[in-house]
Amino acid sequence: MRRLVAFGVLAVALAACGSPQQAADQSTLAVGPSSESESAPVPPSSVPVTPGQVSGTAEQAGGRCTAAVLAGVVESTEAGAGNRYGKLVVTNNGAGPCTVTGYSGLQLLDAAGNPVPTDLRRTPDPGPAPVVLAPGAAAAANLHWTVVPTGDEPVDRPCQAEAVRAAAIPPDETQPVSLQWGLGPVCAGGKIEISAFYAA
Structure with a gap:
């Protein structure tokens, strides 16, 4: 009976946290902002633009x-x-x-x-x-x-x-x-x- 209860608790914990593969995927996504910041557009206010000029990345x-x-x-x-x-x-x-x-x-x-x-x-x-x-x-x-x-x-x-x-x-x-x-x-x-x- 104790084994069944322990197994049930473990199953609930895994359902809440996701599979080990999902956890790995989430940790990969967590480091994403650094690459996003490299490709993010430069704020328009920091790049003055007039006709004939370009703005952006x-x-x-x-x-x-x-x-x-x-x-x-x-x-x-x-x-x-x-x-x-x-x-x-x-x-x-x-x-x-x-x-x-x-x-x-x-x-x-x-x-x-x-x-x-x-x-x-x-x-x-x-x-x-x-x-x-x-x-x-x-x-x-x-x-x-x-x-x-x-x-x-x-x-x-x-x-x-x-x-x-x-x-x-x-x-x-x-x-x-x-x-x-x-x-x-x-x-x-x-x-x-x-x-x-x-x-x-």
């Missing part, structure tokens, strides 16, 4: 944008009271999408390719956020500098050597994109404020 993003696929230009936007404002604009010339996230490097150069004093300062507005660029789409970073001599800079001639070109290094990359400067000297020791990239 990391697969669609196609990896980081490199100098090999980017073309760059500096555009002057406004000037006043000794201040100059512009934008560093990079365009994806590649065959597939790529992503830029964060701040560009920037070094001013003279006609011979020698460095001209450049003191790049990052600004927090806008801050870093992934920008996915479809082929032909662009991202921009805001620039600000002064043409007013400071400290011991001369006032009777250009405060610094005038740059002809610039080398812009995409975020997390080492090879620069070469671009024209032609926007006059940058005073205050070559100080240029730069924002993170955003969808242009």
Whole structure:
């Protein structure tokens, strides 16, 4: 009689928990979220999108944008009271999408390719956020500098050597994109404020 009772209790326990194979299947499902998180779409709020761009998964993003696929230009936007404002604009010339996230490097150069004093300062507005660029789409970073001599800079001639070109290094990359400067000297020791990239 005790054996029958014990067997009955065991049968009820197995019915509640499922078969050993079902338990194994459930434990396999329990580790599923890590693989789901890899294939889950990137939240739209973290990937700014404009017409001509793509959003979605990391697969669609196609990896980081490199100098090999980017073309760059500096555009002057406004000037006043000794201040100059512009934008560093990079365009994806590649065959597939790529992503830029964060701040560009920037070094001013003279006609011979020698460095001209450049003191790049990052600004927090806008801050870093992934920008996915479809082929032909662009991202921009805001620039600000002064043409007013400071400290011991001369006032009777250009405060610094005038740059002809610039080398812009995409975020997390080492090879620069070469671009024209032609926007006059940058005073205050070559100080240029730069924002993170955003969808242009």
